[in-house]
Amino acid sequence: MRGSFACGVAPLLLTLILAPAATTTFFSLPSPWGYRCDVGRCIKEDNTGVEDLVTLNTCKLTCGPFGVLWPQPKSATVGKEVVQFLPSNITHKTSCAPAVCELLEQAVVIFKDNLQRYHPDYAAGLTPWKGPWGPATVGHTLNLDVTVNTDATRLSLETDESYSLSVSTTGQTTTAIIITATYFGARHALETLSQLVEYQEYQDSLMIVSTAEVSDSPVFKYRGLILDTSRNFIGVEAIERTLDTMAANKLNSFHWHITDSHSFPLYLESLPKMSYYGAYSSRHVYYPADIRHLVEYGRVRGVRVLPEFDAPAHVGNGWQWTEKEEGLGKLAVCVNREPWQSYCVEPPCGQLNLANPNMYKLLGQIYDEMVQLFSPLDLFHYGGDEVNLNCWNTTAEIVAWMTENNNGLDADAYYVQWGTFQERARQLLTTANGEKEVTGILWTSHLTEAGHVDRFLNNSQYIIQIWTTGDDPVIGELLKKNYRVIFSTYDSWYLDCGMGAWVGEGNNWCSPYKGWQKVYDFSPYEIAINQTGADQRDLIMGGEAALWTEQVDDTAVDSKLWPRGAALAERLWTNPSANWKPAETRFIHNRQRLVKRGVMAERIQPEWCHQNEGLCYL
Ligand SMILES: *[C@@H]1O[C@H](CO)[C@@H](O)[C@H](O)[C@H]1NC(C)=O
Ligand SMILES: *[C@@H]1O[C@H](CO)[C@@H](O)[C@H](O)[C@H]1NC(C)=O
Ligand SMILES: *[C@@H]1O[C@H](CO)[C@@H](O)[C@H](O)[C@H]1NC(C)=O
Numbered sequence: 187m188r189g190s191f192a193c194g195v196a197p198l199l200l201t202l203i204l205a206p207a208a209t210t211t212f213f214s215l216p217s218p219w220g221y222r223c224d225v226g227r228c229i230k231e232d233n234t235g236v237e238d239l240v241t242l243n244t245c246k247l248t249c250g251p252f253g254v255l256w257p258q259p260k261s262a263t264v265g266k267e268v269v270q271f272l273p274s275n276i277t278h279k280t281s282c283a284p285a286v287c288e289l290l291e292q293a294v295v296i297f298k299d300n301l302q303r304y305h306p307d308y309a310a311g312l313t314p315w316k317g318p319w320g321p322a323t324v325g326h327t328l329n330l331d332v333t334v335n336t337d338a339t340r341l342s343l344e345t346d347e348s349y350s351l352s353v354s355t356t357g358q359t360t361t362a363i364i365i366t367a368t369y370f371g372a373r374h375a376l377e378t379l380s381q382l383v384e385y386q387e388y389q390d391s392l393m394i395v396s397t398a399e400v401s402d403s404p405v406f407k408y409r410g411l412i413l414d415t416s417r418n419f420i421g422v423e424a425i426e427r428t429l430d431t432m433a434a435n436k437l438n439s440f441h442w443h444i445t446d447s448h449s450f451p452l453y454l455e456s457l458p459k460m461s462y463y464g465a466y467s468s469r470h471v472y473y474p475a476d477i478r479h480l481v482e483y484g485r486v487r488g489v490r491v492l493p494e495f496d497a498p499a500h501v502g503n504g505w506q507w508t509e510k511e512e513g514l515g516k517l518a519v520c521v522n523r524e525p526w527q528s529y530c531v532e533p534p535c536g537q538l539n540l541a542n543p544n545m546y547k548l549l550g551q552i553y554d555e556m557v558q559l560f561s562p563l564d565l566f567h568y569g570g571d572e573v574n575l576n577c578w579n580t581t582a583e584i585v586a587w588m589t590e591n592n593n594g595l596d597a598d599a600y601y602v603q604w605g606t607f608q609e610r611a612r613q614l615l616t617t618a619n620g621e622k623e624v625t626g627i628l629w630t631s632h633l634t635e636a637g638h639v640d641r642f643l644n645n646s647q648y649i650i651q652i653w654t655t656g657d658d659p660v661i662g663e664l665l666k667k668n669y670r671v672i673f674s675t676y677d678s679w680y681l682d683c684g685m686g687a688w689v690g691e692g693n694n695w696c697s698p699y700k701g702w703q704k705v706y707d708f709s710p711y712e713i714a715i716n717q718t719g720a721d722q723r724d725l726i727m728g729g730e731a732a733l734w735t736e737q738v739d740d741t742a743v744d745s746k747l748w749p750r751g752a753a754l755a756e757r758l759w760t761n762p763s764a765n766w767k768p769a770e771t772r773f774i775h776n777r778q779r780l781v782k783r784g785v786m787a788e789r790i791q792p793e794w795c796h797q798n799e800g801l802c803y804l
């Protein structure tokens with residue numbers, strides 16, 4: 187029985203086992219409390235020795251159909267017994283194409299590091315961390331056997347992310363067999379496997395369920411988060427942590443809203459003055475090496491790093507230098523213009539200057555360099571939201587140009603020019619990408635409004651990202667016109683809402699705060715059925731939760747994104763038919779796990795609720 191407990195081994199046995207090494211403690215183990223699994227719920231009881239009680243972690247791993255797996259897999263059978271092992275006793279063998287095997291070696295290192303983090307004394311920065319782990323269970327090994335059948339090493343909207351994972355135990359050996367079509371499925375399987383593992387406090391070891399069968403694949407192809415690094419700069423380390431945590435939750439798209447009117451933190455080798463003028467300081471810059479590092483960091487973790495260059499609005503700081511340059515002129519107008527309310531949605535203002543052809547020259551250069559940095563691109567985000575016509579229409583140079591070209595000055599005339607801008611931007615990006623077309627993403631805007639969209643945007647060239655409310659009839663219109671869409675509706679998936687205002691008083695514009703339950707329950711398919719009579723699974727690529735950073739920097743990015751980003755992840759991976767309620771205890775445990783992995787995820791409930799499942803209800 188050593189090294190292998192049934193779900194209910196008597197605590198009497200535990201008293202014989204060593205107390206954790208290298209920990210000063212006033213308590214003696216075992217705890218006066220233990221747990222029993224009762225119809226999918228862990229019940230805390232007095233550990234008198236009369237009943238077969240186990241630790242909280244043991245109970246959580248083995249109780250309920252999905253244990254503590256997050257997001258919930260499509261199908262899983264999780265065994266009721268656990269075995270102990272140490273992270274130093276993991277072996278692996280792989281069967282894969284060379285480029286895939288190279289990635290897998292990195293994924294296994296990450297997997298092992300994630301297991302080390304389950305130890306309560308884990309010290310970040312000391313990798314690989316050597317312990318201390320209890321000596322009691324060195325006899326058991328965990329063997330990974332991974333087979334990947336194709337050689338894809340880049341994520342696309344066609345990538346097969348499915349996997350099968352089978353865990354079995356014979357004697358002193360637990361074997362995890364992973365079989366997948368792609369590397370991306372295999373790394374998802376390793377995340378799942380790491381969630382079949384927990385810390386066993388009595389042996390000061392890890393434990394893994396002795397048997398499990400998981401067969402899994404995502405419902406939505408596109409599962410993302412948006413991070414804005416212009417309103418406030420977010421450091422590379424915080425972005426790495428965001429990518430780690432996305433990977434832990436099987437989110438696969440990091441939509442990087444790099445620039446905006448506030449600051450231009452993107453260092454471009456061909457246009458260094460953009461960030462010289464536009465960054466908050468020389469330390470608030472992403473250099474090419476940072477970007478390449480993050481793109482690769484994401485790839486290894488199954489996350490596409492998708493760049494957005496928002497235009498023609500949401501530009502401003504950084505563009506000032508062109509006026510001082512012989513032969514370029516003013517390429518952005520209304521930059522920092524006041525009163526801001528007349529020229530944009532929030533200070534500071536700025537929009538590209540449609541009247542100056544040099545603007546396209548620079549835009550093309552920016553795209554050239556972005557394509558190199560983020561290569562190879564499978565998607566590109568053009569932004570394209572919140573153009574303020576009054577900015578253009580009160581800029582003498584633009585009014586004169588509109589008049590000279592007999593375009594007129596009414597709203598429609600400006601929309602037509604905006605549409606033309608977008609088409610030229612698309613051509614510039616295609617050229618930058620070696621004349622290979624890249625699917626573009628655009629925010630909903632005036633161009634996508636009822637009756638407008640097919641006039642301006644070709645549905646085989648663009649995916650439309652919906653940021654308005656879930657009851658916006660534009661959603662139905664886009665779907666009926668066969669546009670592919672990504673949902674980021676602000677009334678459910680904006681994670682920056684519910685703070686005090688940052689201009690004036692009261693609460694910020696999209697208040698209230700969107701709780702994890704709201705994030706979890708929002709269902710794109712239900713919206714589509716409501717508006718079009720069908721779930722439109724071929725057109726709905728997925729969704730993204732957005733973190734706009736007017737009120738966020740490195741100090742708060744974790745707690746704003748997590749654990750609510752995990753609620754989004756289960757919606758997009760699993761598309762559960764039930765609401766948040768049956769997911770709650772798994773969700774809370776997942777949050778605990780994220781904290782162990784070094785993420786400052788927000789607390790959702792008192793610890794008492796984690797220890798007393800199902801009793802914090804209304
Ligand atoms: C487990 O790891 C320890 C430390 O590296 C090693 O001494 C021991 O032989 C390993 N046991 C097995 C069964 O591999
Ligand atoms: C632009 O300004 C002119 C007057 O200068 C006005 O007639 C026109 O309606 C304005 N266009 C828009 C879109 O506001
Ligand atoms: C729409 O885009 C596709 C792909 O680029 C192209 O083949 C098609 O001709 C375009 N349709 C129109 C009407 O421009």
Ligand SMILES: *[C@@H]1O[C@H](CO)[C@@H](O)[C@H](O)[C@H]1NC(C)=O
Nearest residue numbers: 656657709712713714716717
């Ligand atoms: C469906 O539409 C009705 C009527 O517009 C609305 O009351 C309801 O909230 C909608 N449901 C969803 C899930 O959007």
